[in-house]
Amino acid sequence: DAMVIQNPRYQVTQFGKPVTLSCSQTLNHNVMYWYQQKSSQAPKLLFHYYDKDFNNEADTPDNFQSRRPNTSFCFLDIRSPGLGDAAMYLCATSRDTSSGVYNEQFFGPGTRLTVL
Amino acid sequence: AQTVTQSQPEMSVQEAETVTLSCTYDTSENNYYLFWYKQPPSRQMILVIRQEAYKQQNATENRFSVNFQKAAKSFSLKISDSQLGDTAMYFCAFTKYNNNDMRFGAGTRLTVKP
Numbered sequence: 001d002a003m004v005i006q007n008p009r010y011q012v013t014q015f016g017k018p019v020t021l022s023c024s025q026t027l028n029h030n031v032m033y034w035y036q037q038k039s040s041q042a043p044k045l046l047f048h049y050y051d052k053d054f055n056n057e058a059d060t061p062d063n064f065q066s067r068r069p070n071t072s073f074c075f076l077d078i079r080s081p082g083l084g085d086a087a088m089y090l091c092a093t094s095r096d097t098s099s100g101v102y103n104e105q106f107f108g109p110g111t112r113l114t115v116l
Numbered sequence: 117a118q119t120v121t122q123s124q125p126e127m128s129v130q131e132a133e134t135v136t137l138s139c140t141y142d143t144s145e146n147n148y149y150l151f152w153y154k155q156p157p158s159r160q161m162i163l164v165i166r167q168e169a170y171k172q173q174n175a176t177e178n179r180f181s182v183n184f185q186k187a188a189k190s191f192s193l194k195i196s197d198s199q200l201g202d203t204a205m206y207f208c209a210f211t212k213y214n215n216n217d218m219r220f221g222a223g224t225r226l227t228v229k230p
Contacts, residue, residue, distance in 0.1 A: 004160075031216055042120075042207060042220035043161075050216065090161065094216070105218060107161040 003027070004108035006091050012114045013081050021076040021111045023091030032074040033105065034066060035090040043090055049074060050096075078113075086115045118143045120210050122221035129198045130229050136183075137193045137224045139208030145169075147213035150184065150191045155223075156204040164206070167191065169213075198228045 005024045013019040023032065030051050035043035047056045049068045063085070065077040078085055088110045095103040119142045129135035141150070152164040167175045167184050175182050179199075183192045195202055208221040 033216070033218075040223070040225075042222050044220075045217060048216055055216070104163050104166070109160040 004091055004093055004106050006089075006108035006111050008111060009109060010112050010114070012116060013078075014116050015083065016080045019078050019081055019113065021078075021089050021091075021113070023074045023076070023108055024072050025091075025093045025106075026072070027093055027106060028071065029093035029095050029106070030071065031094045031096065031103075032068060033092040033094075034064075034074070034076050035092065037088040037090055037110070039087075046076070081113070081115045083115050086113055088112050118145070118148075118210050118212070118219050120208050120219050120221035122208055122224050124224045125222070126225045126227070128227040128229055129195075131198055131200060133198055134194060134196045135198055135226065137195075137206050137208075137226065139191045139193070139221055141189050141191065141208070141210050143189070143210065143212075145212050149211050149213070150182075151209040151211075151218075152180070152182070152191075152193045153207045153209060153220075154202075154204045155207065156201075161207070165193065195226075200228050200230060202226065203228045 007022050033048040034046045037043040046060045063079050067075045090110045091108040092105040094105045121140045148169045150167045153161050154164045155161040165175050165177045165180050174184050179196045181194045205223045205225050207223045209218050211218045
């Protein structure tokens with residue numbers, strides 16, 4: 001089945017130690033998103049890629065970076081995790097929305113990050 | 117900026133009964149999309165139902181239906197014949213037409229009781 005896969009499902013890191021979360025998709029969608037979801041809160045968009053074009057949200061901290069080496073994979077890098085970065089990180093994909101046609105976002109299961 | 121408000125942090129309903137979750141939003145756009153997403157405990161978020169703002173007819177998907185009031189900027193979700201598997205967080209979300217940026221409400225935790 002076509003899907004969005006996130007690895008690992010659970011990640012523990014130490015304060016200040018860089019960590020990378022990964023997302024892959026078999027849907028061949030050209031848009032990929034990273035969301036941060038803290039406990040009992042709404043997902044918050046960090047950034048998204050439209051093909052290779054990176055789109056950062058204005059309030060996303062510089063501590064968060066992303067890479068998309070190809071259509072299938074997208075990575076979230078947290079350069080120096082703080083205690084406040086502990087959260088669920090959701091990856092999502094969609095087809096092109098620039099034409100105005102609605103395209104559903106498909107979500108992965110998320111990676112729960114713990115910062116010690 | 118677009119904002120989405122869900123005023124009910126938690127709700128419960130008896131199995132087989134009907135429940136309505138509320139959502140209001142604020143936008144100056146005329147064309148946009150509205151969504152309800154379901155996030156079961158420890159499982160991934162899935163789309164329940166969507167509504168195009170230019171359509172007057174309310175969307176329906178089996179037991180799920182919406183009441184879309186464009187002038188009031190209200191978008192409620194009705195779940196009929198509630199099932200135990202409907203227990204989840206429900207998020208209302210908004211995107212502008214021709215845009216990748218989705219804004220979510222804070223969510224409503226729904227518990228279906230046997």
